[in-house]
Structures are given as structure tokens and as C-alpha cells.
Amino acid sequence: MTTPGAADEPMALAAERLRTAGMRVTAPRMAVLMAVSDSGGHLDADTLRERAQRIIGRLSLQATYNVLRALTDAGLVRSTQIAGHPTRYETERHDNHHHFVCRACGSIRDVECTVGAAPCIEPRLPEEYDIREAAVTFWGLCPGCRATASAS
Amino acid sequence: MTTPGAADEPMALAAERLRTAGMRVTAPRMAVLMAVSDSGGHLDADTLRERAQRIIGRLSLQATYNVLRALTDAGLVRSTQIAGHPTRYETERHDNHHHFVCRACGSIRDVECTVGAAPCIEPRLPEEYDIREAAVTFWGLCPGCRATASAS
DNA sequence: GCTTTTTCTTGAATCGGTCAAGTATATGGA
DNA sequence: TCCATATACTTGACCGATTCAAGAAAAAGC
Secondary structure (H helix, E strand, C coil): CCCCCCCHHHHHHHHHHHHHCCCCCCHHHHHHHHHHHCCCCCEEHHHHHHHHHHHHCCCCHHHHHHHHHHHHHCCCEEEECCCCCCCEEEECCCCCCEEEEECCCCCEEEEECCCCCCCCCCCECCCCCEEEEEEEEEEEECHHHHHHHHHC | CCCCCHHHHHHHHHHHHHHHCCCCCCHHHHHHHHHHHCCCCCEEHHHHHHHHHHHHCCCCHHHHHHHHHHHHHCCCEEEECCCCCCCEEEECCCCCCEEEEECCCCCEEEEECCCCCCCCCCCECCCCCEEEEEEEEEEEECHHHHHHHHHC
16 A cells, blocks of 8 residues: 555645645545646536546536636636637646637637747747637736725 | 708718618617717627617617627627626727726726737736736637638 | 534526527618 | 518527535544
């Protein structure tokens, strides 16, 4: 028992990640975290629920949403909302990458950033990708709210 | 009757814009188009419905959606989907601008593009805006779909 | 172990938006 | 000017994604 089976490794890793993030370690959380991790990203809540169920058997959709929210708040998971699609989840890698979405098949692909910190508009994508448009949304605080926030 | 009243002007203009776009000229369409035009942008379907109703009296929400879809398809209106908000509509100005959304109050503001054609990441916003992050989504065709599209 | 606190389950509800069927109306031709 | 026909609007049901609420279950600390 000193060397756990190979199948236990990812679960032990998931438990460790949860513990490090200061979260309670539960079967649903480990399962969802594992599902997000080895999916390659961009899965929606319902699909992640299915994958998680394969690992631990039963899991309600509501719990899946709860877990995803918790993991996102803890910075372990990144959620992305793309117009016309349900919210997708992927492992948070803090690499500030963006997304390419195919208008025809809906497939999603990561797009690396040329610059480090700031998001860049020159996408690092193979030439075969036919980019038609880019939607850029900046998030932050408007002058009014910034003043209110710094005052408190 | 040769010189229409001042109040008729925007309506006549709306009618003209619809006609130019090859669309049937109807009261709902004129009203919604006027509502979008003089709103300064970023209103959702339900709010636009209210504004349109002030102009023509009655208008179903379904019709509002139909009209907005038609106007968008015709290139008269631009729709923007921002995570966590219902779809917003604004006059299509073909200027390829982007959006700033305040995390605190949810207000939306246009962000001009420094470059002409391509979307740019260096936002033209006053310094008082505290930009925390940017979500960039590229839309187009992936290699597979591009091949299929050009083949047909 | 036992207690406390957090999390999970179940089931209802909400929100933004679409589908479908029937009625009304804009437009082009007689 | 009126008619025919295609298109648009109204009403009402429906849907998918997500959240709310209440009670049962299970982690973590003592």
C-alpha cells in the first residue's frame, strides 16, 4: 500500500490541488477537477458531469455547477463564455490565452498570446485558419466605480 | 403636407434605411430601428421593445426578436453578446469597435480601435478606466471547414 | 467519535430566447 | 384601386442553461 496504483495518481493529485487551494476535498470535486484536467479543455457543464460520473458514479448537475463555481473562484479552473455556446471550462494556466471558434463546426481552439501580460490581437494560429473577425471585450472598473471602490 | 412635421423625420429616415436595405417597411421595424438608433447603443431586446412601444403602441417581444434578427442580417444593426448579459444591439457603423464592461456596475462603453481593419488590443480609453482583463474571441473557419467550404 | 459547517441531492423556478400556428399587412401586378 | 401572394406580427407553448431553496449527507476539527 505504500505505492498507490497508477489509477490513483490523478485522483491523489486532484486531492492535493484542492487541499492546496484551501478547499474541502470531496469526491465530486476531485472527479470534476480530473474531468476538466484531462479533457484538453472547452467542455461544458453537462459533459463534465458525464465524465465525472464515469469516475465516481453519481453526480447531480447542480453539484457540477456548484463545484465548477468553487473551482473557478479558487483559480483552479477557468470559465469561458462564447456567444451561442454554453459556458466552457478548462484548467487555469494563467497564460492569458484566447480562443478561436469555427463558425461552421463550432470547434474551439486555444490561441496563444504573442505578448506576455496583455492580450494580443495578432493571433498565433496556423495560416490554414481563416479568421474573419475578432470580438474583444475589456473588463475592469469604470471611472465612477473605481472611485467608489478606492474610497471604501 | 409637402413638408412633414419634425417628428416624422426620424421615422421617414428609418423607412428609407429599410427600403435601401431591400426590406419591407413596417411599423415595428421602423420603431425598433429608431429605438436602436437614438439609444446610444447597448440596449437589450426587452428594453428596445419598450422604447419601440412608446413609438407605435403595441409590439410583441417575439416580433422584437424577429425584427432585430432581420435588421442584424441586413447589416443595419450590430448585436453583441457579453458574458453574463443578454444580447445587446447597436447601430452598425462598420467601424469595428470593441467594448469595455464595468465589473461593478455592468455599464458598457464603446472602445475605439487604433488600427483600422483589424481589432486592436490597445484600447483607446481614458486613463480613469481600470482595465483588468480582456477576452478575445476570434471567429472564422478552421482548416477542415475551410477546405469543405472552398470545395463546394 | 461527535459536532459543526460545508457540500450534495432533489425539485422547482427563472431567464433569455426560439418554435409553431394562425392572423394581419405590405407590396407588386391586373 | 383592388387583389393575390408573400412576408411579417401575435399569441402561447416550449427549450436549454443556469440558479434558488430545503433538507440529507459527508468533511474537518476537537
